[in-house]
Amino acid sequence: MVGGYGGMDILNGVDITVDTQEIVVIIGANGAGKSTAMKALFGLVALRGGNVRFDGADVTGLAPNHLVARGMGYVPQERNVFRNLTVRENLEMGAFLKPAATARVMAQVFDLFPVLAEKAKQPAGELSGGQRQMVAVGRALMAEPRLLMLDEPTAGLSPLVMEQIFERIVAVNRAGIGILLVEQNARQALAIAHRGYVLATGRNRFAGTAAALLGNPDIGQSFLGG
Amino acid sequence: MAEFINLYLIPGIAIGCIYALGAVGISLVFAILRFAHFAHGDVMTLGAYIAYSLVAAFGWSVYAALPFALLGGAIACVAIDRTVYRPFRRAPGIIVVIASFGVMLVLRSAIQLGWGVDVLAYETGIRRPLPLFGDIRMAQKHIIIIAVSIAIAAALHWFLSSSRMGKAMRAMSDDADLARVSGIDTERVVRWTWLIGGGLAAAAGIFAGINTKLHPGIGWDLLLPLFAAAILGGIGRPYGAIVGGLSIGIAQEVATYPWIGGDPLVPPAYKNAVAFFVMVAMLVWRPTGLFKGRVL
């Protein structure tokens, strides 16, 4: 993929593949193009070259509601809940395209995040950071995606809450949903991931299994904080 | 006291209902499409004239014509959005505002061409106000305006709080980008926004015509009070717009009561200035409105 905003290329050649059943993490320094790469996959950044394929079909440039209909889910990093809607309404919005499945899938989401069931009637804007992250993930799950893309789901959370979120992500993956994760907390993310990509200046720098990346001393020094 | 209620408060509530109906549409359009719809007043005028045509052609009562005119206003807004505003979805908001100036000119001149510029009325003759209790009297038109407005507000409340599309409208007014990535079909939400905004505007226009007389400038005269009401209530807050509309309607009328001495506190000719003043003051000192809407 090659692309960026307003004529400035941030991505200069990024190649990412995710198989179903996998957790894949993208790491890299600030400004390496991690979030941009994810947005490009979801059609939010215009590509000048390359394409996005999902399930064998070319989905480059499709509008987000079509991508969601095909089974891709995306949770942005910031402002990822409807603050004035209740938790339940937030989840309903995730199932906008499949209203008939709402009750069934919502029960599954409540199983995964029991705290959301407790707070179902509260406006999402009143929740704590970790709970809001759960609402955001839950909303994306409501569309029953086969690939879930999470942009720094643990940004700004305490280590304890981060732990919880990662644990839930693993649970989602066990239910058969592929996960693509952009993370600052690289070491912890690699610990739950199957594979990883390291981006630098908008290009693939390293790619490999999570264990290989964790074991690579170069990566350890530059990207995992020693 | 009875004089105050009969001649100031009740008419103020009726005008407030008219403002509320128009302001809800402005507030929703502002929050979901992110622009101040300057042609909204002229949509109100259009609705009022559609109703007039039905009254004149079939001899209906204006209240029977109301649902049809509502539909007419709604469809007109969707059509205008398709032909005029849609190409500007990704353009800077100010371009759309200027386009809405164009729509304003087109709508108003089309109305002047189609229906002429004479002052019209839905019905002739004078009805005596109905005694309610004690010295309190209420004109029949005021009773109907207030009752129908309450019914419409209740329907709107149900729609926004319980229907899927209503929730999606609230979601999109909360955060349009997030709505898009959540898989909400935002173009459908936009369509519903215009349907509702246009329908409510038509109702407001008809009520304005019932309350006074019908003329091609009726909507334009109401536009600024509507903006005032939408801002007072907080952009993207439909309930706020209702409260804002009522407050401004009542404030305008009550301000002309002779509170001090025998003269009106604010000369009736300056009634509208009350609304403009409230609007400018809110914009400057509290642009989020009373109910913490957004500043776009």
Next chain:
Amino acid sequence: MDITLYGLMMYGLALLTMMAIYGVLCLALNLQWGFAGLFNAGIAGFFAVGAYATAILTAPESPNHLGGYGWPPLLALPVAMALAGIIAWPVGRICLGLKGDYLAMATIGIAEIIRLVFKNESWLANGTMGISTVPRPFESLGQPWGNLAFLALVLAIVIALYFSAERAWVSPWGRAMRAIRDNETAAAAIGKDVVRFRLEAFVLGAMVMGLGGGLSAMYFKFIGATATEPLLTTFLVWVMLIIGGSGNNKGALLGAALVWLIWSGTELFTNRLPAEWITRSSYIRTLLIGVLLIVVLQRFAKGVLPERPPKRID
């Protein structure tokens, strides 16, 4: 209408005079919108202040309104400008913190309050009837020389304004203004006093709008509520600037000329319509202008003469 050579000449004079007066208003709006990005939808208010001030200062004494000061017209114009500026200053101080649509709503509200005052304070300007005895400079020369001389005066003003605006556009002041318009934060970060620059553009623009109002009152020898309708004084000017090309002084003048030609030229055509349609002809014009605005916005969003990008420094 009189289709003699003389009649055509008088028509041409009227056409050019109105184009020039609208040219003044367009240059004023370009100063606010093109230079500084200020969405002023209250042109009518400053136009009214200038027009009424000119009328009151120059019109003969009348029991119906304030007046009888007998000022020479050319002395009244600067005062009218100053008054428009004095009104604009507090308005700008209060409102210029508002962005985009919000500024438009606030300024339109203030303009309507100003119009309401002139409409209702009959001791001031004869209420809705207005003042219809405003003297026009050079009218003692009779037709057509008086009209020609007045046109020359308005044209001279337009030319002077145009060259000042062009100078201002490339001056450090104009560059700072555009920098603020395009990126307020960055401009503030390099030490530009954003609030002051904006206020300057707003007040200057409002003064020129007042000048346009004064010229218009003189030309029509009349000022009243109908002459300050936002349709003619606010929205038509916006249509002109957008069609001509905002951010380009030539575009502003071209827009004024082009739109007024359409506005007024359609009159020649509609006057030939059956009698019952003549009364409606002005609505056809408004309709056309509205459609034109929308089409231009959709097809050439930057107008006929777009803003020139700054020269590259190689």
